[in-house]
Amino acid sequence: MTLVPLVLGPLEAKGFTILRSGVRWLVEDGQWCPAHRPIGFVNVSLEPAGKLAGGQPMFADEMELQVAFAPRVAGRLKLDGEMARGGYLSIRTVAAWDADTQVGQIETDEAPDDGEAGSLRLLMLAGRRMTALADVHSGLLPGWHSRSRGWWSEPGTTPITLLSLGVCDAAGVVTGAQTAFTEMFELDRDATQMVHIPDHPIAPCLPVLLDQIERTPDQYEAIAQDVHRHFGSLSKPPTANDWMFLGAMLAALQNAPLKDRYDIFSAGGLQRLGPPDAVLLSLAVEPQSILRHRTLGYHMHVMRHHQAAAGPAVRAWLSSAFEPVKRPIDAIRKDYERLIDSLQHLSGTRVICLNRMSTSGHEDIASYMGFDAPLSETLSNVAAKEMNLMLDDIATSSAIDIIDVDAIAADLGGAEHLPDGIHQSGPLQTILRQEILGCLVSLRH
Amino acid sequence: MILEVRLTQIVPQMTGATTECFYAAPGDALRMGSKLIDLSVDLSSAFAQECPPVSYYRIVLRESAFLRSIETRPGDFTAVDQSIALLSTTPDEPLDEPPSRAARVTIAGILPHERMFSGQRI
Numbered sequence: 001m002t003l004v005p006l007v008l009g010p011l012e013a014k015g016f017t018i019l020r021s022g023v024r025w026l027v028e029d030g031q032w033c034p035a036h037r038p039i040g041f042v043n044v045s046l047e048p049a050g051k052l053a054g055g056q057p058m059f060a061d062e063m064e065l066q067v068a069f070a071p072r073v074a075g076r077l078k079l080d081g082e083m084a085r086g087g088y089l090s091i092r093t094v095a096a097w098d099a100d101t102q103v104g105q106i107e108t109d110e111a112p113d114d115g116e117a118g119s120l121r122l123l124m125l126a127g128r129r130m131t132a133l134a135d136v137h138s139g140l141l142p143g144w145h146s147r148s149r150g151w152w153s154e155p156g157t158t159p160i161t162l163l164s165l166g167v168c169d170a171a172g173v174v175t176g177a178q179t180a181f182t183e184m185f186e187l188d189r190d191a192t193q194m195v196h197i198p199d200h201p202i203a204p205c206l207p208v209l210l211d212q213i214e215r216t217p218d219q220y221e222a223i224a225q226d227v228h229r230h231f232g233s234l235s236k237p238p239t240a241n242d243w244m245f246l247g248a249m250l251a252a253l254q255n256a257p258l259k260d261r262y263d264i265f266s267a268g269g270l271q272r273l274g275p276p277d278a279v280l281l282s283l284a285v286e287p288q289s290i291l292r293h294r295t296l297g298y299h300m301h302v303m304r305h306h307q308a309a310a311g312p313a314v315r316a317w318l319s320s321a322f323e324p325v326k327r328p329i330d331a332i333r334k335d336y337e338r339l340i341d342s343l344q345h346l347s348g349t350r351v352i353c354l355n356r357m358s359t360s361g362h363e364d365i366a367s368y369m370g371f372d373a374p375l376s377e378t379l380s381n382v383a384a385k386e387m388n389l390m391l392d393d394i395a396t397s398s399a400i401d402i403i404d405v406d407a408i409a410a411d412l413g414g415a416e417h418l419p420d421g422i423h424q425s426g427p428l429q430t431i432l433r434q435e436i437l438g439c440l441v442s443l444r445h
Numbered sequence: 446m447i448l449e450v451r452l453t454q455i456v457p458q459m460t461g462a463t464t465e466c467f468y469a470a471p472g473d474a475l476r477m478g479s480k481l482i483d484l485s486v487d488l489s490s491a492f493a494q495e496c497p498p499v500s501y502y503r504i505v506l507r508e509s510a511f512l513r514s515i516e517t518r519p520g521d522f523t524a525v526d527q528s529i530a531l532l533s534t535t536p537d538e539p540l541d542e543p544p545s546r547a548a549r550v551t552i553a554g555i556l557p558h559e560r561m562f563s564g565q566r567i
Contacts, residue, residue, distance in 0.1 A: 362455050370478040
């Protein structure tokens with residue numbers, strides 16, 4: 001057994017002083033911990049070391065800024081209780097980041113093969129709040145974010161970026177159980193940045209993404225004016241839920257995550273990344289019918305439970321100001337091809353797509369007589385099979401990687417690991433994470 | 446002969462289902478292949494997810510029968526193993542006898558549609 005001191009290790013941002021809070025532990029003293037699993041975290045802030053050149057300071061729009069840390073070897077932890085300052089001192093940044101700060105020790109039977117074993121591996125986390133009002137202080141990346149990201153790298157390396165734009169089937173895999181990318185961090189030793197955009201309140205289906213890429217500032221202004229005109233002239237005032245929905249909706253319409261660039265800091269200092277090297281989409285988010293604004297032409301896809309979260313004025317507006325447009329499978333295919341082409345020209349971003357579970361142990365169809373034709377508009381599994389085949393067809397001529405959820409879940413046991421076809425079990429998520437990381441290998445230079 | 450449709454354990458984790466719509470009314474003569482009812486199953490209580498894991502199913506008859514009574518209405522929650530409907534092989538048999546057996550049905554996962562109760566609520 002070797003007792004290895006655990007130190008924070010280097011973290012740099014030229015022109016800034018990095019401050020940190022007291023430690024908040026994710027594990028108990030004396031607990032055995034696998035290598036690369038985060039054991040604690042601190043909040044950090046980047047304070048300008050000199051005069052600011054003007055404009056907004058870096059990371060100012062990401063009010064959640066944290067660093068989680070993990071041992072590089074497995075073993076039993078001896079934590080330094082003094083590191084947890086407690087109360088607001090474990091929330092506010094009260095100490096300068098010092099690479100030599102020892103947070104504890106790890107008793108390990110592994111033979112560390114270099115001098116780095118005691119230097120903790122760092123997972124940097126940043127969350128852009130949907131509203132600055134969402135100042136929640138509990139845990140990793142707390143609160144409500146319009147964008148969250150986590151990155152990890154060693155000096156001399158540049159992370160590649162995966163942008164996750166799916167719904168639950170992608171979100172759970174990428175962000176993990178603590179919604180802080182910790183599982184991906186644990187699996188992936190290469191320099192990587194994971195970015196997640198939630199489906200609040202507009203789900204990221206292809207027409208919505210294409211609109212975001214192509215929308216001009218003037219077009220956004222026209223949307224905002226139209227919203228203002230409509231809701232400002234109602235005889236019955238919108239409710240609080242209506243206004244909150246509209247605020248989140250306008251933020252989603254104004255942003256174009258596929259064009260985003262990212263500032264990061266790490267042991268190697270400050271770097272500017274982006275646009276994303278790869279984007280993770282979900283076939284499950286593509287609806288067979290989508291709302292299109294009757295006059296301005298933009299698309300809206302709001303999941304049922306998010307429609308229910310809106311107030312009555314928004315629900316009435318969605319019904320009156322938008323028209324449903326059918327999306328036959330060929331239209332969905334064309335949207336995929338258009339997005340892939342646009343991204344190739346715009347940024348070279350590679351598309352990775354999760355296909356759909358297309359079998360179920362919960363059915364006992366003896367005859368299709370009781371189901372209206374075409375079956376793909378009635379039976380969810382037939383619809384999923386046709387969509388999966390469409391995706392395979394696209395892959396024969398376009399640059400897209402398909403994560404075969406259908407085959408993996410069937411192999412593992414769909415009823416056990418994907419009971420509703422969307423929400424995966426932990427073991428299935430782990431396999432899908434490995435598949436996604438496998439797709440990223442070819443993008444690393 | 447009295448036949449019964451009870452809610453079976455469609456998904457292992459479910460405790461029950463919500464009636465979304467009925468396709469027939471008491472007294473209707475239903476053929477083999479007739480749609481009977483659409484249901485939604487919400488596994489929210491079994492899984493902590495950020496969106497409700499809801500799936501939709503249709504029960505279709507695999508034999509001819511007369512629909513005699515419906516035990517649920519759109520929006521009602523029916524627990525697993527509770528009765529959904531009673532049918533009979535002739536139109537006017539008395540219903541005072543216990544069902545002879547379960548009606549033969551097919552259950553299939555379906556896509557949500559506009560006639561569903563949950564769709565109309567929004």
